Amino acid sequence: MGRLTLLVGCLLLSAGAARADTCTLVAELETGRVLKQEGDCERRSSPASTFKVPLSLMGFDAGILKDADEPAWPYKPEYKAWIETWKGTKTPRSWLRDSVVWYSHVLTRELGEERFRHYVSAFDYGSRDVSGDKGKANGLTRAWLSASSLQISPVEQIGFLSRLLKGELPVARQARDMTLAIMPSFPLADGWTAFGKTGTGFQAKRNGVLDRSRQFGWFVGWARKGERTILFARLIRDERKEKTVASFRARDSLLAELPRLTR
Template identity: 50%
Template sequence: MIFAALPQAAGAKTICTIVLDAGSSDVLHEKGECDRRATPASTFKVALALIGFDAGYLKDAQSPVLPFKEGYVDWAGKEWRQDTTPARWMRYSVVWYSQQIAKALGAQRISGDLQKIGFGNADISGDKGYNNGLERAWIASSLEISPREQVVYLSRMLRYELPVSAEAVDLTKSIVQIDQGQGGWTVHGKTGLAFPRNADRSFNRSRGFGWYVGWAEKGGRQVVFARLIQDEKRQKTTPSTRAKASLLKDLDGLTR
């Protein structure tokens, strides 16, 4: 099988790979624990974009422009320390921009909309006792989603079946990054990276979760996919980078 040759095979586990036909929702490939929920990490940005555009807080790919301010998280360095648009937010996975959207919309709106679209447990409460849901619920905290739930809501999005406006769907689709997969597939996807917490609340960097979710098109076909891996020891590259690279490599074979 393909998985024996994956770059993350040594020191990492593929929790699930699942591919659906976007139109019929027929399962084309499924391997692993695809009902196992985990932190969505930055894959949450796709759902948050849908909610933000539907609410009117996000206007289009280039607005609103929000300025970086001292005190905002800047884990990714200079790419996060500058004015950011929705398109730039998605491209560079800017966490503080997500936090500003979340604070503008509020926990009640976000949780309610996540329930409506079927995004995992829709729990925006954050770390128990820390009142930080609008800052990190989706980053190794209260919000969790399974790979199967990822592909189901994404396939519904592509069919315009979610309870959000068609314009919100189109605008969300317009800012998701495009890559080329092997076999001629045009792939629209979002990575996600998060490290679970140790007992002292430090990050366990040897057990990182890596997601790659999205949809792909080729010759009139459209499929939806999710791959979730978890490291078993610390690696030189992030699990999200490896999840994406391996999925782009494998996708053509998974759709046959």
């Protein structure tokens, strides 16, 4: 009996180690009614590549991005792409689809620090801190990545998306419309279509150094069917090293759940 108790204890410990700290938040756009809230959704994390959504608004509003296909910026070796799909010429549409970091960097440098800071503040986006890594003055290209300065919670992600879809952000209507037009889409059951953006990075250790054995992963966006729109955010914080990308797990698991949550 003692050996059985020990075995059960070991299995529970193993299962606990495998679990991730996950928040899921799903709400109706028009009424704000929460359809599902699970986990710690108030805790902030780096937005990672979900920040490409506000970046797209900035780029189109400032006139740097023209439409879904322009500007077409070519890849340069100094960009050091570590993913093959990031190489080659990229457009606004393929930038969001392939989540190309170097394209974001070219865009923010075109915006410049003053305009970049102004937009983040005007959007009331998360912590609004675009100073970047402590002591490195790299906010223009690093603020939204991994454990850098800009942080946002799932609740704040939902708030930002709500303001975006309701046209309440201080950008031109064309900037909003073009951003919506290039969002990655995912057909779902029962006539629903989801639009969303992933984002992945590494969590920080207590001393601030990145812990490359623990990812975090976002999937945020909205789903529509007829006149009905729901907003969603899922954030996974891994508690151990995983073989798969955290944001892909967040995306695939949430997309599988959404048809049931919308009934």
